[in-house]
Amino acid sequence: xxxxxxxxxxxxxxxxxxxxxxxxxxxxxxxxxxxxxxxxxxxxxxxxxxxxxxxxxxxxxxxxxxxxxxxxxxxxxxxxxxxxxxxxxxxxxxxxxxxxxxxxxxxxxxxxxxxxxxxxxxxxxxxxxxxxxxxxxxxxxxxxxxxxxxxxxxxxxxxxxxxxxxxxxxxxxxxxxxxxxxxxxxxxxxxxxxxxxxxxxxxxxxxxxxxxxxxxxxxxxxxxxxxxxxxxxxxxxxxxxxxxxxxxxxxxxxxxxxx
Numbered sequence: 001x002x003x004x005x006x007x008x009x010x011x012x013x014x015x016x017x018x019x020x021x022x023x024x025x026x027x028x029x030x031x032x033x034x035x036x037x038x039x040x041x042x043x044x045x046x047x048x049x050x051x052x053x054x055x056x057x058x059x060x061x062x063x064x065x066x067x068x069x070x071x072x073x074x075x076x077x078x079x080x081x082x083x084x085x086x087x088x089x090x091x092x093x094x095x096x097x098x099x100x101x102x103x104x105x106x107x108x109x110x111x112x113x114x115x116x117x118x119x120x121x122x123x124x125x126x127x128x129x130x131x132x133x134x135x136x137x138x139x140x141x142x143x144x145x146x147x148x149x150x151x152x153x154x155x156x157x158x159x160x161x162x163x164x165x166x167x168x169x170x171x172x173x174x175x176x177x178x179x180x181x182x183x184x185x186x187x188x189x190x191x192x193x194x195x196x197x198x199x200x201x202x203x204x205x206x207x208x209x210x211x212x213x214x215x216x217x218x219x220x221x222x223x224x225x226x227x228x229x230x231x232x233x234x235x236x237x238x239x240x241x242x243x244x245x246x247x248x249x250x251x252x253x254x255x256x257x258x259x
Contacts, residue, residue: 007058009033009084010233011076013067013126014094016041018200019145019192021048022222023091024060026230028052032089034060035080037067039094059084067094068118073125087133089141089233092126095119095166101158115161120168131180140185141233144173147191148253151244157258170244177242186241188232193248194256195220215250224249 010027014020016038024034025048034052038045045062052060061083065076080087096118098111123144134140147156147163150170156163170189177187199207202221212219228247231237 007031007033008088009035009080009086010089010091011035011037011080011087011130012091012093013037013122014039015091016045016048016062019195019222019225020091020093022201023093023226023229024048025052025056026223026226027089027091027233028056028058028060030230030233031058032233033058033084035076035084036060036062037065037076037094038062039064039066067092067122067125068096068114070121070125073122074129077126077129081133086137087130088137088139089143090126090130091143091145091229091233092123093145095122095145095162097162103158104160107161112161116165119162119165120172123169123172127176131185134185135180135183138184140180140183141237142176142185142187143229143232144169144187144189145192146170146173146189146244148193148246148248148251150189150191154254155258156254159257173244174242181241184238186232186238188241189244190225190228190232191244191246191248192225193220193246193251194253195222195225218249220247220249 010032012020012024015024015036024036028034036045036049049060049062063076063079065072067073096114146166150166153167173187173189200222203223204221207218225247
């Protein structure tokens with residue numbers, strides 16, 4: 001096992017595939033050791049960890065945990081400390097989402113609880129264990145994932161539970177930024193645009209020539225989101241905290257979804 005040296009350690013929830021994977025790779029390029037969190041995609045997580053270690057020359061491990069369950073989150077943190085020594089960066093990317101369009105009146109109690117536990121309560125589970133570590137070191141970077149216009153508490157038709165949970169996280173982001181500034185901890189939220197399917201793991205150069213009617217002339221990629229997150233995790237990004245940053249390519253994503 002490689003010596004950890006003085007590298008920072010980043011946990012990225014939901015990082016076996018998609019935006020989480022792309023973010024983990026970008027943070028590894030910065031020289032951070034990486035904890036890849038997964039629930040079902042074990043093989044994909046192991047493959048990503050192997051790629052990071054062999055190609056980017058930092059340490060990476062894959063740890064299973066359902067972030068909607070407090071006991072599993074506690075074990076995730078314990079295993080991270082045991083294997084990596086500390087935690088400096090948290091990117092909370094994981095969060096359940098019901099693809100079926102449903103009115104609020106159509107939600108079951110179990111569906112509502114799943115959305116709130118996975119997207120809002122999971123922040124409490126993670127941060128109650130991680131914040132003391134960062135406070136002791138007087139340094140930390142916390143990044144939440146949101147959606148377009150979440151900071152304004154907008155309506156999102158057919159997504160009431162998810163929108164309610166993420167709006168709560170947006171308020172929590174701003175509150176924690178104020179409370180933890182004295183401890184050298186920044187807290188921000190990044191809100192991806194309409195990046196779906198294979199585009200979540202693509203590089204910017206992969207889509208430069210793809211025809212699109214989007215304002216900037218190309219589709220958004222996972223790299224667009226990952227580079228934004230990685231910038232916020234840098235040492236010299238300490239003045240940016242309590243911010244909700246929309247990375248949408250100039251599109252009004254939510255208005256399109258509410259039609």
